[in-house]
Amino acid sequence: MAGKPQAAAWYQVIVQRHTPPKKLARNCLTAFIGGGALCALAQAALFSLMHFADMAEKDASTVVLTGVIFLTALCTGLGIYDHAGQKLGAGLAVPISGFANSVAASMMEHRSEGYVLGSGCNSFKLAGAVVVFGIISAFGVALILMFLGKI
Amino acid sequence: MIGELLLQLLKAFLVGGGICLIGQLLFDVANLTPAHTMSILVIGGSILSGLGVYPLLADFAGFGAMLPISSFGNTLVQGARAGAESHGFFGIFSGLLKQVSAGISAAVIFGFLAALFFKPKS
Numbered sequence: 164m165a166g167k168p169q170a171a172a173w174y175q176v177i178v179q180r181h182t183p184p185k186k187l188a189r190n191c192l193t194a195f196i197g198g199g200a201l202c203a204l205a206q207a208a209l210f211s212l213m214h215f216a217d218m219a220e221k222d223a224s225t226v227v228l229t230g231v232i233f234l235t236a237l238c239t240g241l242g243i244y245d246h247a248g249q250k251l252g253a254g255l256a257v258p259i260s261g262f263a264n265s266v267a268a269s270m271m272e273h274r275s276e277g278y279v280l281g282s283g284c285n286s287f288k289l290a291g292a293v294v295v296f297g298i299i300s301a302f303g304v305a306l307i308l309m310f311l312g313k314i
Numbered sequence: 315m316i317g318e319l320l321l322q323l324l325k326a327f328l329v330g331g332g333i334c335l336i337g338q339l340l341f342d343v344a345n346l347t348p349a350h351t352m353s354i355l356v357i358g359g360s361i362l363s364g365l366g367v368y369p370l371l372a373d374f375a376g377f378g379a380m381l382p383i384s385s386f387g388n389t390l391v392q393g394a395r396a397g398a399e400s401h402g403f404f405g406i407f408s409g410l411l412k413q414v415s416a417g418i419s420a421a422v423i424f425g426f427l428a429a430l431f432f433k434p435k436s
Contacts, residue, residue, distance in 0.1 A: 210319050260381075270425045
């Protein structure tokens with residue numbers, strides 16, 4: 164009977180030995196550089212559209228945003244995005260491309276269940292959380308601003 | 315003009331990278347799922363928008379603040395605000411989603427096209 168707690172402790176040691184180290188610093192660095200580079204790239208595109216195509220800032224940013232989402236859906240379709248996403252972590256998940264990727268990936272993945280029941284019903288599987296809590300928090304913020312007389 | 319471009323790129327890189335870094339910390343240190351992390355960033359964006367901070371950040375960093383998902387919260391609040399300013403309380407409802415339309419529409423349209431033309435790899 165005395166062997167039992169000892170075995171449990173030994174088990175913990177084995178678990179710890181086999182858990183891969185998290186490489187926190189490296190993950191953070193790749194997320195910072197990857198995400199930052201993506202944002203800088205979008206900024207460069209915005210700058211070019213504004214200065215070389217004479218577009219207004221608002222129109223140009225819509226074009227860039229739509230372009231980023233188009234490229235993300237294309238890369239998701241070609242299977243490039245998942246591969247890169249595993250390497251860059253939050254660097255690719257946090258920008259709007261992560262949102263677009265989750266919509267495109269769920270629609271592709273569930274297509275075998277049909278366009279309506281599969282792709283349609285599952286499209287916002289992950290992105291739905293963003294939409295729902297975005298709307299609820301924005302509604303709350305707007306109500307508070309209204310209550311404070313700021314609107 | 316080159317100097318101006320480089321400065322803009324640097325600002326976008328630092329701010330955008332910083333927000334992604336926060337996301338990575340929420341993944342790795344707080345052990346949150348992607349859905350929880352994105353929800354927290356969006357809620358953070360709307361709160362910062364309400365405090366008037368996020369629009370300043372967007373002015374400063376451009377796409378560094380506009381590309382991360384937290385800007386979704388900011389844009390929702392801006393839409394709700396604009397609606398409320400011109401139509402009162404019910405303007406919150408009609409205005410909320412107005413300015414995020416491009417992002418959501420594009421994600422659905424191109425996502426659907428991807429599902430039409432590509433098969434999942436694994």
